Amino acid sequence: MxxxxxxxxxxxxxxxxxxxxxxxxxxxxxxxxxxxxxxxxxxxxxxxxxxxxxxxxxxxxxxxxxxxxxxxxxxxxxxxxxxxxxxxxxxxxxxxxxxxxxxxxxxPGLLLILALAALFLAGDPPRWVSGAAAGAGAAVAAVAVHAAWGLAPDSRRRASGRPARLRWYGYLLAGGLATVLLGPWLVVVLIAAGLLEVLITRIRRAARIRDGHRRGAAGAPGRGGRDWRLWSLLAAVPVATAAAGLSALTWVAYKVGALSYGGGFVIIPLMHNDAVDRYGWMTDAEFLNAVALGQVTPGPVVQTVAVVGFAAGGAAGGLLAALVAFGPSFLLVILGGRSFDRLRSLPAVQAFFHGAGPAVIGAIGGSAVSLALSLEHAWQYGVLAAAVGWLLALRRGVVSALLGAAALGVLAALLGLPPG
Structure with missing residues (x-):
């Protein structure tokens, strides 16, 4: 061809x-x-x-x-x-x-988002730029709710049987509470939910075997040994980067690229506490702007991490954050592409995501609470309410919601309201 x-x-x-x-x-x-x-x-x-x-x-x-x-x-x-x-x-x-x-x-999206980061994070941006940023940032909490709402039905359908559905709701609640209450420890909760589901699945399988049932899809012991080397490799990455003397930004970006389950929007709860509270690279308003930029620019939503990197260390920090965040994706595909079919068939892998998946959805939904509380001006809550109606009631698109919110922010700035 x-x-x-x-x-x-x-x-x-x-x-x-x-x-x-x-x-x-x-x-x-x-x-x-x-x-x-x-x-x-x-x-x-x-x-x-x-x-x-x-x-x-x-x-x-x-x-x-x-x-x-x-x-x-x-x-x-x-x-x-x-x-x-x-x-x-x-x-x-x-x-x-x-x-x-x-x-x-x-x-392409990375270069664009870094250019926009330089504009939106400038020390004294034009008033209309600040208004656009404050307006788009006000809609981000609605986007988080919209993302969680869209992910939930398919995830819940995979939980067959009453005990599985009860655990699904438990993982969902744990993820939401962890986002609001635990901050940087959210990753531990997500992993724990997955491992708990793996443990429950193995216990149930062992009980079926004791009752005389065949293993079925479980296969022979040790079948997936080679596949799990990928996960060992990922676990070694932060050790290697720490040995290289890289900054805290490396760990924050690594969490986004290698420890986020459930799609691009889970980066919000993973990054918010580190970028705003723990390291002070950004204000709440600037973080909301970063998320909005990641949504309205082309390419992967995960490029939001480049804005956080820019705030932490300028253009070099943005490029470093992107490199670390996307590096695991290249490693997983290049080193494990031939093993994907076997990986998908491993009961332990499937069980892990049956636990981690709803916890991630809960984390995304829970992030809307902290994002909404970080808004600084009364008019932004009006923009947030309009975005909720646009996304959930009218079921329109995320990009149009953010662009419309930015336009309302520009209008608010032109009317003399505080732009952020």
Whole structure:
């Protein structure tokens, strides 16, 4: 297939498959870079654009292969749509394709968000800029509620049976309370919820075996040994970075890239306490601006971490934060891509995410409380109420909600209201 445009897709999308020859790296750079430029709207938009490219237009992958890629990357910690972009490029050209595709997908939005960070975090920005930032920031708590609300139904459906549903609600509540009350210890609660579900699953499986039932999908002991080396590798990353003498920013960015489960929006509770309270890199208002910028710029939402890095250490800090946050995604795909099918089949992995998943949703919802309490001006609560109605009652999009909130902030600034 090479770099030639392919014919329009037939009705049967599953007829696609591996390309007949190596896809040129220049083609991967161009196509993945294009998605990085026009990919407004977060993971749903990225998935749609990647599917249109790889399945429908170029027919590099079958629809089934693409859906398997979505399922595999959703099992991994970190930004799922970024991992899908890296994974699809890896399927076409191996490690070079993964590196070129991932970088070209990430860099356009990264450069834009760093430029906007310089504008919004300037010591004395124009009044209309401050108003736009305060308006968009006021809507972020509504976006958090919207994200949690959208994730909850599918997650709850995976909890079959009354005991599983009760545990699901327990994990959900634990994640929400941890976000509000525990701050930097949230990660411990998320991991504990996953491990608790693994323990319960193993106890129930052992009881079934004792009762004479077959193991079924559990397989032979030790089947997933090679797959778990990936998790050992991730655990070694913070040790290596600490040995290199890197700053606290490295750990904050690492948590975003390697310990966040459930999509890009979980970065809010993971970063808020560190960036605002623990290290004082940003004010509450500036953090809200950072989240809003991550939502309205193209590319991965996780690029919000670059704004935090910019606040901590200028442009170099922003680039360092992005490098650390996205590094685990490249490692997971490049080193573990061939093991994804086995990884997905491991009962322990599935159980972990059945516990960590609802805890993450609770954490995202709980973050709305602290975000709303950090608003400084009365008019911002009016913008927040309007955003809640726009997202939850009218069911409109996140980008339009944030842009509309920014416009209201500009209006408030022009009317002489305090812009933040």
């Amino acid at each position: 090479g770099d030639r445009m392919q014919p329009e897709p037939m009705d049967e999308e599953t007829s696609g498959g591996e390309p007949s020859g190596p896809v040129p790296l220049a083609v991967i750079a161009r196509e993945w870079g294009r998605i990085g430029v026009i990919g407004f709207g977060g993971p749903p938009a990225h998935i749609t654009l990647l599917r249109e490219l790889c399945v429908r237009r170029r027919r590099w992958l079958s629809a089934d292969d693409f859906e398997d890629g979505i399922a595999a990357t959703n099992l991994l910690p970190g930004p799922a749509s970024t991992q899908l972009a890296i994974f699809t490029a890896w399927r076409l050209r191996g490690v070079p394709g993964a590196l070129v595709g991932g970088v070209c997908f990430i860099v």
